[in-house]
Amino acid sequence: MTEYAIDVANLEKIYSGRSKKALDGVNLKVERNKIFAILGPNGAGKTTLMRILTTQITPSKGTARVLDFNVFSDGHKLRKEIGYVPQEMSVWTDISAYENLLIYSQIYGIAKAEREALIKESLIRMELTEYKDNLVNTFSGGMIRRLEIACALIVKPQIIFLDEPTIGLDPEARKKVWEKIVSFTKESGATVFFSTHYMDEADEYANEIAIINAGKIVSQGDSNHLKQSVGNQEIILGLSVPLDDKSKQQLRKLEQVIDLKTNGVEVEVWVKDASVALSSIMNSLFSSKVKIESVKINKPTLEDAFEKYAGVSYDSTEGIKEVNAVRRRIIG
Amino acid sequence: MDAIDFDLSEFLRVCYAMLELEYFRVSHDRTELYIRAVQPALWLVLFGFIIGSLRAIPTGGIPYTAFIAPGVLIQSATTVAIFYGLMIVWERESGILKRLLSTPAPRYVIVIGRALAAGMRALIQSLVIFLIAAIVGVKFVINPINFLISLVIVLIFSAGFAAFSMSLATVFKTREKFVGIGQLIIFPLFFSSNALYPLTTMPAFLQMFAYINPMTYAIDALRGLLITNNLTGLSTDIFAVILFTSIMFYIAAVRFKKIVE
Numbered sequence: 336m337t338e339y340a341i342d343v344a345n346l347e348k349i350y351s352g353r354s355k356k357a358l359d360g361v362n363l364k365v366e367r368n369k370i371f372a373i374l375g376p377n378g379a380g381k382t383t384l385m386r387i388l389t390t391q392i393t394p395s396k397g398t399a400r401v402l403d404f405n406v407f408s409d410g411h412k413l414r415k416e417i418g419y420v421p422q423e424m425s426v427w428t429d430i431s432a433y434e435n436l437l438i439y440s441q442i443y444g445i446a447k448a449e450r451e452a453l454i455k456e457s458l459i460r461m462e463l464t465e466y467k468d469n470l471v472n473t474f475s476g477g478m479i480r481r482l483e484i485a486c487a488l489i490v491k492p493q494i495i496f497l498d499e500p501t502i503g504l505d506p507e508a509r510k511k512v513w514e515k516i517v518s519f520t521k522e523s524g525a526t527v528f529f530s531t532h533y534m535d536e537a538d539e540y541a542n543e544i545a546i547i548n549a550g551k552i553v554s555q556g557d558s559n560h561l562k563q564s565v566g567n568q569e570i571i572l573g574l575s576v577p578l579d580d581k582s583k584q585q586l587r588k589l590e591q592v593i594d595l596k597t598n599g600v601e602v603e604v605w606v607k608d609a610s611v612a613l614s615s616i617m618n619s620l621f622s623s624k625v626k627i628e629s630v631k632i633n634k635p636t637l638e639d640a641f642e643k644y645a646g647v648s649y650d651s652t653e654g655i656k657e658v659n660a661v662r663r664r665i666i667g
Numbered sequence: 668m669d670a671i672d673f674d675l676s677e678f679l680r681v682c683y684a685m686l687e688l689e690y691f692r693v694s695h696d697r698t699e700l701y702i703r704a705v706q707p708a709l710w711l712v713l714f715g716f717i718i719g720s721l722r723a724i725p726t727g728g729i730p731y732t733a734f735i736a737p738g739v740l741i742q743s744a745t746t747v748a749i750f751y752g753l754m755i756v757w758e759r760e761s762g763i764l765k766r767l768l769s770t771p772a773p774r775y776v777i778v779i780g781r782a783l784a785a786g787m788r789a790l791i792q793s794l795v796i797f798l799i800a801a802i803v804g805v806k807f808v809i810n811p812i813n814f815l816i817s818l819v820i821v822l823i824f825s826a827g828f829a830a831f832s833m834s835l836a837t838v839f840k841t842r843e844k845f846v847g848i849g850q851l852i853i854f855p856l857f858f859s860s861n862a863l864y865p866l867t868t869m870p871a872f873l874q875m876f877a878y879i880n881p882m883t884y885a886i887d888a889l890r891g892l893l894i895t896n897n898l899t900g901l902s903t904d905i906f907a908v909i910l911f912t913s914i915m916f917y918i919a920a921v922r923f924k925k926i927v928e
C-alpha cells in the first residue's frame with residue numbers, strides 16, 4: 336500500500352473526433368485520508384480527470400493509479416472500492432429514495448443480510464429516513480444530492496469522487512451536504528476528491544487544493560500555501576499622528592518587513608505572513624511611543640490565487656448556470 | 668478495457684437489479700401503461716371490426732380481430748421496446764449512465780440487464796393488450812403452456828428490440844431525433860409483417876421484406892400458440908427470434924462504449 340490514494344503521471348486525454356487535448360499531461364498525487372479539491376475554469380478538464388479516475392473512459396496517454404489499482408487494467412477491482420457522484424445527477428427520480436438505495440446496493444452485490452441495515456444507516460446519516468418512501472422527483476436539490484451521496488457511500492468506499500457536489504444548492508443546503516461528507520470521512524478514513532465552483536468550500540473543507548487550467552495542473556498545495564504563493568500580505572495601520580523618519584527606519588529594519596509606505600496617519604506594511612510579523616511591528620511602534628488606532632490586514636484570497644494560476648479571473652456564475660440548466664432539465 | 672471474465676452470479680445479480688428497477692418504475696406510474704393501450708385497442712376494435720366485416724382477407728376461417736390480435740400485441744410490445752432507447756438518452760444526459768459505469772457491474776451486463784428490463788415492461792404492456800383482446804371477444808387457445816411460451820417469446824423479442832433501440836441511442840443522441848426515428852421504424856416493420864394479412868396475399872417484394880422482418884416470426888409464433896394452435900412453424904419462429912435478439916444484444920454491448928464517451 337503506497338501512501339497515495341491517487342497517483343497520476345503525464346495523463347493525456349483527447350476525446351475521439353476532437354483535436355484539442357482535454358487533459359494535457361496531468362501530474363497529480365493525492366495522499367490518503369485527505370479531502371482534496373480540484374479547482375479550475377469551465378472546460379479545464381476536471382470532469383474528464385474524474386471520469387478517467389473512476390474508470391469510465393480511458394486516457395489517451397500516461398498512467399493513473401487509484402488506491403494502487405491501475406485504472407486501465409484493474410478497473411473491475413477498483414470499481415468495488417470507489418464511490419462517485421457525477422456533476423449532473425445519478426439517481427432515478429421516478430422511484431423512491433429507498434428503492435434507489437436498494438438498486439445500488441444490489442448492483443454492488445451487498446449481501447441480502449446486510450442490505451437493510453446498511454440502507455437504514457445511510458438514510459439516517461443523510462437525514463432522509465422520513466422521506467425514504469417518497470418519489471425522488473418530490474425532493475429538493477439538497478435532498479437529491481444527499482441521496483446521491485448516500486448511494487455512493489453505501490458500500491463504504493475507500494475513496495469518493497464528487498464532481499461539483501453542491502452546485503446550485505443554497506448556502507444552507509451546501510453546508511449540510513458538507514457536514515455529512517466530513518463526518519463520513521472522519522469515521523471511515525476515506526479519501527475525498529472533489530471539484531467545485533465554490534472557492535469558499537475548497538478553502539474551508541479541503542486539506543489540499545490543485546488548480547487545473549487547460550488540461551494541466553498549474554498549482555497544488557494547501558490553501559494557505561496557495562494564497563501566500565500569490566504575493567505578500569499587507570498590514571494597514573492607522574496611527575494618531577504621522578510616523579516620523581526615525582520610527583520609519585526602525586520599522587524597515589525589521590526582518591519580516593518587505594516594504595513600507597506612509598500616507599498621512601496611515602502606514603502600509605508588506606510582509607510575507609502577517610500573523611508572524613504583526614507582533615514585532617507593534618512592539619517597534621510601541622517602543623517609539625506611537626499610538627495605534629486601527630489595524631487592518633489584507634491577505635491574498637484563494638480567488639487571487641485562482642486568478643494568478645488559471646489566468647482568468649474567478650467567475651463562478653457561468654459554470655454554475657450551465658450545470659444548473661442541465662440539472663433543471665433532468666429533474667424537470 | 669478489462670479482460671472479460673464472465674461471472675454468472677454477477678450477471679444474474681445485475682440483471683435482477685435492473686428488472687427490479689423497472690418493476691418499481693411501472694408500479695409507481697401506470698398511466699403510461701394505459702395510454703399505450705389506447706392505440707392497440709383501437710386497432711382491434713375499429714380496424715379489426717371494419718376490415719373483418721369486409722371479409723376481404725383470407726384468414727383461414729378465424730375471425731379477423733383474432734387474426735390481427737397477435738400482431739397488435741407484438742406491435743405494442745415493440746413500441747415500448749423501441750422507445751426504451753429514450754430512457755437511455757435521458758440517462759446519458761443525466762449522470763446515471765456515468766454513475767453505472769463506475770459501479771462493479773460490467774458494461775455488457777448493464778446493456779443486457781436494461782434490455783431485459785425493457786422486455787419486462789413490454790411484457791406487462793402486452794398483458795394489458797391480451798386482456799383487451801379477450802374483452803372484445805378474441806377466442807384464445809386455452810392452454811397454459813402455450814400461454815407461457817408466448818410470454819417468453821414476447822419478453823425475448825422485446826428485449827432484442829430494446830437492445831436495438833439502445834444501439835440507436837448511440838447514434839441519435841437527442842430526444843427529438845430519437846422520437847422521430849422510433850416512429851419511422853415501427854410502422855414499416857408492422858406493415859411489412861404478417862400482422863394484418865397472411866404472407867401469401869402480399870406482393871412478392873413485400874414478402875421478401877416480411878421474411879427478413881423479425882416481427883413476422885414473433886407474430887407467427889404467437890398466432891400459432893394463442894389463436895390457431897397450429898405449431899408447425901414454431902421452432903423456426905423461436906430460432907429466428909432468439910437469433911435476432913442475440914445479434915441485437917451483441918451489437919448493443921459493443922456500441923455501448925460509444926454512448927458514454
Ligand SMILES: Nc1ncnc2c1ncn2[C@@H]1O[C@H](COP(=O)(O)OP(=O)(O)O)[C@@H](O)[C@H]1O
Nearest residue numbers: 350353357376377378379380381382383384928
Ligand atoms: N464527452 C466529451 N466529448 C468530447 N469532448 C468533451 C467531452 N467531455 C468534455 N469534453 C471537452 O473536454 C474539455 C474538458 O471538459 P471537462 O472535463 O468537462 O471540463 P470541466 O469539468 O473542468 O468543466 C472541454 O474542452 C470539453 O469541451
Ligand SMILES: [Mg+2]
Nearest residue numbers: 381382383422
Ligand atoms: Mg465538469
